Amino acid sequence: MDAPNLKLSSTYTPGPDGEAGRYELRLMNASPTPLKGFKLGYSGPGRMGRSATLEGGMFVDQSGSWQEIAAPRDLTLAPGAEWVVSATGLDFALRHWTDGAVGAMVTLADGSVHRVSVAPTTLAGDSSALRRGVISMPVVGSVPESLSIIPWPNRVAVSGNRTAPMGLAISGDAEVAETFRELTDHLFPGFGMVRPPEEDGYPVALEARERLGEEAYEIVFGPAGATVLASRPQGHLYGLITLGQMARGARLHPENFAFPTDGTIVDAPAHGWRGSHFDVARQFYGTAEVAQFLRILAWNKMNRLHWHLSDDEAWRIEIEAYPELTDKAAWRGHGMAITPQLGSGPERNGGFYTKAAARQIIALGERLGIEVLPEIDVPGHCYALLQAIPSLRDPGENGLYHSIQDFPNNCLNPAVETVYGVLETIFAELCALFPSKYFHVGADEVPADAWTSSPQARALLQSMGGGGTHELQAHFLRRVQAFLRSRGKITGAWEEACEGGGIDKADCYLVGWRNVAANQRLAAQGYDVVVAPGQHYYLDMAFTADWCEPGANWAGNSTPEQTYRFDPGAGWSADEKARLLGVQACIWSEPMTDRAVFEHLVFPRLSAIAETGWTAPGAKDFSRFIGIAALMPSLYNIAEAGNA
Incomplete structure (x- = not known):
């Protein structure tokens, strides 16, 4: 048969008091041929979850944001007809239109796989226009000198x-x-x-x-x-x-x-660290895109690019010692080691940076005054790495745990000695590639029950005198840090690295992200800190709670004005402020399934953070800033619909 013409639409109906409600998917057969015995696969970020109650379909499989549902065996989807499947008891409530299905495929009874066109998820009873592109901002004379400068000078x-x-x-x-x-x-x-x-x-x-x-x-x-x-x-x-x-x-x-x-x-700048994290694992951005993003950082007088090169969904950097990392873990699609994720379709999708491409980015950063530092996220968020090198698992581990993003058994095991040899080989190549004195190792979101069924992990804990997941991670991080220190690097990590005894405070900095208070707490403990709370500096968070806004909301919402007005050192003591390295935007790309969503979420909030990093607090003025912000460049020059 010819490839079927299939279309997926979906509607979300909230539960009481904003709780998870009903999610309804409608697959329309726009082909002249009836379909029978098929399965629908789709990816989010939103997902129904294994515990959801389905009506009209049967759960088949799930991995990360990917979920597969089978049509009833006796169902024949006639030409022009719709198959409707709905779910209650979702893992979490959908809050924004980008939470719903954004990529889909159908597997027919003969095993053939076909792409499905997907319309954005709608909210029941809401017909608001969905927002994409850089928001419309008025260009007005700045106060007091009518000069178009961002960030504002001293x-x-x-x-x-x-x-x-x-x-x-x-x-x-x-x-x-x-x-x-x-x-x-x-x-x-x-x-x-x-x-x-x-x-x-x-x-x-x-x-x-x-x-x-x-x-x-x-x-x-x-x-x-x-x-x-x-x-x-x-x-x-x-x-x-x-x-x-x-x-x-x-x-x-x-x-x-x-x-x-x-x-x-x-x-002169108020803070020495004025950076942006850039997640290229969830969505891949080519070398030309990263280079242009560096230029935008320079125009904002920002001086750090925190390059997030690995996560559960992909591995993005060439490692000569382990070509399987980019052969297998840089790609996802139907029948591959990593299933379609976060809007990617059945086709082979993804990419990675060769060392030559990385050198181009690093060299451009040096010319622009931007230090490019790598992140390889360990020991959690390693599903892609473990798919490429499964020998790093404890063969005796027989339990199942899931990350918050629903990836199974996605953590490197601190008790498996070969893990350290592989990581040291990988890190040695990257230390030689990246001249930055900083090397970020992640250390976030390790599930509380990771390694509980690993005999090797239990034996290590016993030799350590007891403890749990946090203590195992601290043991792991101290070994990794010792290796990086031997290569002249300062180890960066997310805030969880302070737990279980923590990483050594010397030759280390931490990024506080879960809430505002975490940053001050880390500084009080003696860690050097880069401030990046999700409530203000995570640029994947939606501007408002409106469904028509794209983005996530686990940390709440932050308009450009709220981002601009956040004071990273408010209430800190003099000793704590001495530990404040600076500020950092964090671009997590799960909801950025099209480039116009990237534009909407990143700009002008990136410039708002840049001004906080550079400008003395007493010289900041939001009315001046927003009147100039429209002149700042964006990555793709996509204006908000109707405001071009």
Whole structure:
């Protein structure tokens, strides 16, 4: 038979008081041929769960966000007819349209597999337009000097207002000038931000001023042009970015923004760590996309990319010693080691970064002043790794546990000695590849019952004098940390690394994520801390509780204004603030099943976090910020529907 034309729609009806309600799937046969004896597979992020009660279908299998349901044996789905299956007793309530099914396939009785087109899940009784793309923001004159700068500088004392420059004619450090030209050519094609004097380039001289900090700069405006003073190339680049933002704003919106003729801007960052985490495991982003994201970070004066390269759903970096990691674990699809996940279809889907591609990203980051640091998430979130190298399991382990994302037995076992040999080989390759002094090892979300059925784990615990999952993870992390320390690395981890006795505080930093208070608590315990609470800095969280907003909501909701106004060190003691390295956006890509959702969730909240990382608290002003934010670049230039 010809490939059937199949369409999936779904509706969610909430339960009382926001509890999990009823989820109804409707598969329509738009083909001329009846179907019988078929199975529907779909992926979320939302899922029915093994404990759900199904009506109209039978549970077959589940792994992560992937779930498969069989049609009743006596059902014949006629042309033009719908098969309806519904579930109650879901694992969790659906809150947003991106929670529902976003990818699907049907397996027919003859074993053939066919893609199913999927419409976004609707909420019963709600017809609101679904939101995608960068939100519409008004462009207004900033306060007090009408300058289009994000993040806002420390001190602005300028006057005058000249016609906006067509571009900048830069003299001085030719390498910095070329970096700025490449940056602006990629971010604003055709704008001609850098141009020679004979093409009406505004004169900008780069000069040395040794007393300034590594990222600090000063701009002096005069009748003959501007001078950027800095002690390091990074300061010169940031000064050029400030000038470029001002020139672009005044050129595009001369009624709102000015370009000064006299005065100074004196600037330096409030925090040394101004970063963004980027999950490329749940959804894969090609090298060109990562490179463009780096350029956006640079335009926001951010200086860390935390590259999340492995998770349950995929392994994304070439390891020469273990080619099976990218042969098997970088891909998912029907009949593969990893099933379709988070919107991917039956076809082979995924990808990985060769070492050559990673070097390109690292080198670009170095030119832009961005330290690119890898994360390999261990000992949890290792389903993909274990599918590629199953010999790392304890052969005597006979129990079953599931992660919060519903992956079975997804943790490396701290009692299996071969685990350390494999990890040290992998980490050695990555330490050689990444010059960053930081190496993040994850350590989050290990299930409480992990390893309880492992004889080797029980024996290790007995030799340690007792304990449980936390103590086993702490033992594991201290061994991993010792290896990384031998390679000159500082070990990064999520906040759970403090549990069970914890990772050694020396040569370590932790990222607090589960709530705001966790960060201060970690600092009080003596850990260096990067602040990234899910309630404010997780950019997969939806803006509001409205169904039409995309994103997740386990940590609540955070509008751009709420993200902007969050003070990472509020209420901290002086000793605790001494442990505050800085702030970090976290981009988890589970709900970002199309690029327009990425745009909506990340921008302008990324810039809001950048301003908190750079600007002194007393100089922040949300009304000014939001009036400029529309001028900041996004990754795909997708505007919100109806607001292009």
